[in-house]
Amino acid sequence: MSASIKTSLSVIILAAGKGTRMQSAKPKVLQTLASKPLLGHVLETCHHLTVDNTVVVYGFGGDQVQSAMDSQYAHLSLTWVAQTEQLGTGHAVKVALDKLPQDGQSLILYGDVPLVSAATLANLQAANTDGISMLTLTVDNPFGLGRIKRDNQGNIEAIVEQKDASDAEQKITEINSGIYCVDNALLHKYLPELSNDNAQGEYYLTDIVKMAVADSIIITAIEPDHAFEIEGVNNRQQLASLERSWQGKLIADLQEAGVQFADPARVDIRGSLIAGQDVFVDVGVVFEGDCVLGDNVYIEAGCVIKSSKIGDACHLKPYCVIDHTKIGAGVDVGPFAHLRPDTVLADNSKVGNFVEIKKSVVGQGSKVNHLSYIGDATIGSNANIGAGTITCNYDGANKSQTIIKDNAFIGSNSSLVAPVTIGNTATVAAGSVITKDVDANALAFGRARQSQKDNFERPVKNKK
Ligand code: UD1
Ligand code: CA
Numbered sequence: 001m002s003a004s005i006k007t008s009l010s011v012i013i014l015a016a017g018k019g020t021r022m023q024s025a026k027p028k029v030l031q032t033l034a035s036k037p038l039l040g041h042v043l044e045t046c047h048h049l050t051v052d053n054t055v056v057v058y059g060f061g062g063d064q065v066q067s068a069m070d071s072q073y074a075h076l077s078l079t080w081v082a083q084t085e086q087l088g089t090g091h092a093v094k095v096a097l098d099k100l101p102q103d104g105q106s107l108i109l110y111g112d113v114p115l116v117s118a119a120t121l122a123n124l125q126a127a128n129t130d131g132i133s134m135l136t137l138t139v140d141n142p143f144g145l146g147r148i149k150r151d152n153q154g155n156i157e158a159i160v161e162q163k164d165a166s167d168a169e170q171k172i173t174e175i176n177s178g179i180y181c182v183d184n185a186l187l188h189k190y191l192p193e194l195s196n197d198n199a200q201g202e203y204y205l206t207d208i209v210k211m212a213v214a215d216s217i218i219i220t221a222i223e224p225d226h227a228f229e230i231e232g233v234n235n236r237q238q239l240a241s242l243e244r245s246w247q248g249k250l251i252a253d254l255q256e257a258g259v260q261f262a263d264p265a266r267v268d269i270r271g272s273l274i275a276g277q278d279v280f281v282d283v284g285v286v287f288e289g290d291c292v293l294g295d296n297v298y299i300e301a302g303c304v305i306k307s308s309k310i311g312d313a314c315h316l317k318p319y320c321v322i323d324h325t326k327i328g329a330g331v332d333v334g335p336f337a338h339l340r341p342d343t344v345l346a347d348n349s350k351v352g353n354f355v356e357i358k359k360s361v362v363g364q365g366s367k368v369n370h371l372s373y374i375g376d377a378t379i380g381s382n383a384n385i386g387a388g389t390i391t392c393n394y395d396g397a398n399k400s401q402t403i404i405k406d407n408a409f410i411g412s413n414s415s416l417v418a419p420v421t422i423g424n425t426a427t428v429a430a431g432s433v434i435t436k437d438v439d440a441n442a443l444a445f446g447r448a449r450q451s452q453k454d455n456f457e458r459p460v461k462n463k464k
Contacts, residue, residue, distance in 0.1 A: 008052045008104030009125065010184065013042055014092045015111030016059030016083040021235040027061030028233065029111035030068055033243050035270035035288060038233060039065065041114035043073050046107060048118035049125070055079045055099045056111070057092045088202030089178070094191040100184045108180045108205070115246055116179060116229045120222075127220045128181040132212050135177040135230055136221040146176035146206050148221065156219040159206035163199035176206060177230035186212060276312065294329065303334075311347070328364075346381070360391075363406065375399075376418065380406035386430065388413040405440070414446070 019028025029039035036044075043054070054076055058065050066080050081096045093108060100106060105128060107121060120135065127133035134156075136148050147169050149158045159176045160169045190208040198204060209219055224230055228245035231238070250273070251264045258277040261267050266283040273287045276295035285299055289307030293299075297310055302319040310316070310327045317334035324341035330348045333339070337351050340358035345351060349362045352369035360374045363381035368374055370387035376399050377391045389410045391402040400418035404410065408422045411430030422428060423440035432446030 008101055009050060010053040010055060010100050010104060010106040011046045011051050011109060012093055012096050012100075012106050013039065013046075013054070013056045013109045013111050014089060015039055015065065016057050016086050016092055017112065018060040018086075019112065019234070022233075022239075023236075027065050029065060030061070031233065031239060033114050033233075033239065034246055034268075037068065038114040039069060039111040040072065042109050042111060042116070043069065043076060043078075045116060045118050046109065046121060047076060049107075049121055051076075052104070053079065053099070053101070055081055055096045057081050057083050057096050059083050059086055088196065088200070089205035090191060090194040090203035090207060093187065093205055094194070094203065097188060097191055100187060102184060102188060104184050106182055106184055106187060108178075108182065110178060110232060112234070113177075113179070113230060113232045115226075115231070115242065117225065120224045120229055121181075123222055124179065124181045127222045128183070129220060130218045131183045131186050132209065132217060133181045133220045133222065134209075135179040135224055136174050137177060137223050137227060137230060138174045139227070140173070142170075142173050142175045146178070147172040148174040148176060150174075155213075156209060156221060157213050158210040159204075161198065161200070161204065161206065177224070178205075178232075179230060180205075182208070186217070271307075282318075289324075300335070308339075374402075377402040377404065377416075379404045380408070380424070382406060383408045383410070385410045386412035386414065390415050392417040 015029045017028060022028050022031060030037045033041060056078055058080055062082060069078060079099050081099060083092050083095045105125065109116065124133050124135055144162050146159045146161050147165055148156055149160055149169065151157045186208065190211045194203045194207055196203050212219060228242060231242055233239045233242060247268055250269045251261060251267060254273060254275055257275060259275045259279045259281060262282045267281055267285050269287045271287060271289040273291050275293040278295060279293050279297045281299045282301040284302040286304045291305055291307065292309045294310060294312035296313040299316045300318040303316050304321045306323045308322050308325045311329035313329055314327055314331045320334040320337045322339045325339040325343040327345045328347035331345050333351045334353065336353050338356040342359040343357045344361045346362060346364040348365045350367045350369060351357065354371045355368050356373045358375040360377040362368060362379045363383065365381050366379050366383040368385040372385055372389045373391060375391050375393040383404050383406065392415050393399050393402065402416050402418045403421040405422060405424040407425040409427045411428050411432065413430060414428050414432045414434060417433065417435045420434055421437045423438055423442065425441050426438045427443045428434055428438060429443065429445045429447065432444060434444060434446045438444040
């Protein structure tokens with residue numbers, strides 16, 4: 001068995017354009033769509049395929065682009081190639097040539113065309129039967145884009161750029177997406193031969209099509225499933241409109257899976273969301289990172305949920321912020337609760353209004369209903385944490401743990417100075433400052449005894 005049976009796949013991502021029309025100090029490919037850099041979308045998508053080699057052609061703001069991507073996508077071992085002058089798409093691929101093996105194929109993608117899908121790329125690769133396949137689309141308004149010229153048999157014979165197109169060619173509505181799958185042997189053969197003798201004085205990658213046709217190669221074309229897959233970002237309007245297309249797609253998929261959105265136009269998913277059946281999501285809800293919702297989850301207006309897992313039949317009341325938190329089944333949260341990273345709420349627990357919880361476990365059936373800060377704490381089951389309870393977890397230098405065991409009752413407005421343990425079924429009197437462990441079943445007072453001065457005369461205001 002020879003190792004060369006498998007065709008190696010390279011990806012070349014062109015990302016050298018400056019993106020002047022974004023009016024930004026940031027390189028265009030680092031602008032974000034659904035909270036992720038445009039180039040990050042492309043990198044993540046093509047790595048759903050088996051890719052052997054990823055080459056990014058960079059120009060403007062290269063250092064910034066490289067450090068942002070290399071730190072996030074170190075596992076992809078990206079190869080960076082500088083294109084110091086932007087002399088055209090053909091020139092951009094040419095500078096990457098010596099990073100490409102002689103055999104195998106390359107997908108040519110764009111750092112500013114973020115939403116091409118892995119399924120489309122797999123189809124494109126499968127469509128490359130004779131050396132070159134490309135993504136094209138018939139559109140209402142082809143202005144500005146390369147047009148696909150076909151012969152009488154319908155075979156592709158050339159791509160003509162807008163500025164080079166005759167009146168008749170300008171009427172063609174099948175456009176070039178700019179995305180191709182090309183045999184590396186053909187790139188090595190044709191790219192050194194490109195000329196810039198055209199209306200823009202650029203080295204056009206598109207010219208490889210007519211070169212291949214002259215070599216009797218049949219060019220195959222397929223369409224993407226969605227038009228937005230081949231749309232590029234050149235300005236803020238296009239970025240916002242592509243963001244809407246993407247949100248629309250994610251929401252439609254979730255509707256098909258049984259999620260009810262009060263208004264699909266007023267929810268954002270900036271990451272991935274997996275949801276069970278009969279989930280309800282009200283307006284103004286934002287999901288970030290990877291989130292999972294069970295069945296019958298009910299989410300009210302204005303919640304922001306990041307990288308969290310929420311169990312069946314939970315009810316999130318309005319305006320909760322939930323970050324890297326795991327919530328069991330049947331839990332009520334909010335309104336106005338802030339659950340910070342590494343929080344776990346067990347089944348049937350309850351977190352009420354104006355409660356902040358960080359790096360803590362709230363056990364099964366336990367309640368933290370009003371105005372509390374719980375940090376670095378482990379709360380057992382069926383405990384009641386009274387209004388205004390604070391875990392004093394930080395002494396200005398170190399964080400310490402608070403342990404509250406099953407069935408404990410913490411009276412309102414108590415401060416639990418960590419490290420401290422409240423025993424099983426222990427009670428803490430309201431208004432206590434607890435600095436020592438409390439035994440199981442005990443009642444602990446940590447406050448001055450109430451005293452009284454009879455017939456007290458209130459101070460009066462001094463006369464002028
Ligand atoms: C190109 C195609 C056109 C197609 C269109 C789709 C050519 C000659 N034309 O148009 O047929 O309809 O894409 O959008 O290929 N880039 C570089 N270095 C360069 C030039 C471009 O990295 O020297 C990058 C840009 O950053 C961008 C992409 O290549 O991401 C496309 O460049 P752009 O100028 O937008 O495309 P056109 O050449 O106008
Ligand atoms: Ca151009």
